[in-house]
């Protein structure tokens with residue numbers, strides 16, 4: 001592939017939550033900034049910008065990734081998924097998101113997008129994940145509000161629902177009405 | 180924190196990557212998983228003129244067994260090695276140590292060879308490579324060569340790689356019959372770099388222990404099959420020889436204690452696994 005020059009912006013194209021997106025990026029532009037500032041998808045948050053806090057976690061080609069440790073030019077042609085893609089519809093939440101709401105698994109919400117991506121991926125791969133596995137995956141994130149307990153409870157609750165009914169992730173779910 | 184400017188080239192082959200490295204030498208850096216390099220770019224501790232991205236070169240992503248060794252290509256991710264079929268039997272030390280490497284989120288991107296090339300003294304994979312007496316394959320436009328772990332790991336975040344060389348693969352010897360392997364680590368939190376990491380490889384006649392996190396690079400010792408207080412003495416001598424220092428994370432004394440305690444635990448577990 002030809003070398004991309006440091007000062008030139010080139011077009012980057014990839015699939016974001018099932019839709020094609022394109023935008024201009026210098027080689028040094030981080031994927032986190034491309035998502036937020038070029039595409040306008042601000043669901044993905046940025047905390048530490050060196051891979052420690054997990055706020056910016058997304059999925060690239062099905063696997064977890066820190067978007068602050070990924071260059072936008074690196075995801076050319078890839079499939080990227082962010083928190084905006086988790087809900088099955090505009091007025092509905094995923095099983096995991098519903099569980100977060102029931103268990104008050106977020107306060108300020110800064111960490112939430114990244115944590116949802118990690119736990120969604122865990123429950124996708126291991127619908128019956130236990131507490132130890134959930135805590136292990138949560139270890140890759142920092143939350144300064146909740147003390148983590150409610151997040152673990154929410155994930156366990158979601159795991160229980162998903163392993164009882166593996167289709168629950170895709171099926172429409174009524175809201176709890178506890179707004 | 181944003182990286183300084185750099186050119187970017189997505190190499191389509193190892194040969195293309197080597198050409199770019201030959202042209203720019205130390206002004207170019209190789210990007211594979213980016214889990215060590217991109218933080219350094221973001222903090223501007225590294226400001227290369229060119230990044231050579233090798234992450235899409237399929238030939239470098241292979242993990243294969245050949246000649247009694249497990250060959251892990253430069254593009255192979257830590258998560259791919261951890262889920263490699265039969266890893267727990269073929270290379271139990273790697274199966275035990277990999278879960279300690281960063282977090283699931285960074286293992287999904289970070290590569291095995293990238294961690295070796297970064298050569299952080301407390302990183303798990305260099306310690307394992309040294310314990311197993313593995314090697315690193317280097318390639319440039321001029322030559323191919325292979326360096327044993329102790330020659331490759333040259334010091335604090337530094338290796339014997341020349342500026343125009345690409346780490347092409349790591350070679351980890353497969354577990355031999357009658358050999359036991361075990362890994363122990365102590366850190367502030369799981370996923371942090373180790374304060375001390377210990378990797379033991381034990382056979383009927385000998386013990387080999389590698390320790391990371393204390394000296395400027397992982398260090399190893401070989402002993403005959405010592406027992407009881409003779410083993411304690413050997414571990415104690417090793418703990419002092421490593422020249423531990425006080426720093427923000429731990430005192431020298433704690434580090435020596437950990438070398439003795441984790442060293443013994445790793446050796447004992449490796450012995451149990453031999454059975």
Ligand code: FES
Nearest residue numbers: 047048049054068
């Ligand atoms: S912003 Fe990416 S890990 Fe903190």
Ligand code: FES
Nearest residue numbers: 107109143144145
């Ligand atoms: S909810 Fe505030 S940081 Fe987690």
